[in-house]
């Protein structure tokens with residue numbers, strides 16, 4: 574899913590994962606937090622929910638300024654891999670898979686968070702093309718062609734561990750079996766998306782990770 578992803582696709586994807594987000598939020602000290610950062614915020618849907626749950630200053634970062642950024646948040650139109658505000662919590666959804674080196678990014682975030690700081694992932698897809706679903710394979714290939722990692726979700730825990738985080742809790746919503754998003758198919762596959770109308774199964778991974786001290 575590229576930076577040109579339609580807002581409507583982001584919205585549908587967001588609705589489907591309401592329960593997962595609720596659980597992720599319940600693992601975070603939101604009432605005690607004073608600063609939260611959401612990199613790759615898109616339309617800001619995640620932080621719109623967070624606003625009512627925390628008194629923290631919420632900073633949203635994206636390279637694109639989209640409509641819908643909630644009033645009450647600070648929006649920074651910047652490259653998140655070059656801007657690391659200090660915070661108690663970083664939280665993102667469907668962002669890390671777009672980075673060239675997510676582990677290097679997470680190491681830099683760990684410095685901004687400090688020992689004990691939390692990084693929450695509300696969702697990252699894994700489009701496994703090892704199965705026999707040609708549509709999932711095509712989507713995976715098209716995301717890969719954009720420079721993204723379509724399997725990123727399935728390596729989530731490993732990536733965080735490699736970057737110096739411990740796992741507070743992590744899991745998989747598996748698999749989301751639903752009719753494919755037509756707008757998303759058209760964007761990713763063009764005409765190739767048209768013949769497909771069946772349901773597809775794609776896994777979503779989530780987790781809350783804590784920055785470990787030097788002794789790990």
Ligand SMILES: C[S@@+](CC[C@H](N)C(=O)[O-])C[C@H]1O[C@@H](n2cnc3c(N)ncnc32)[C@H](O)[C@@H]1O
Pocket residue numbers: 574575576578583584587612613614615616617618634635636637651652653654665666667668671672
């Ligand atoms: C798939 S969208 C997800 C948006 C939103 N988090 C959501 O779940 O609806 C990924 C977002 O990450 C942004 N993004 C990708 N690389 C970025 C970077 N290096 N710095 C800031 N934003 C970035 C894109 O512009 C896009 O808005």
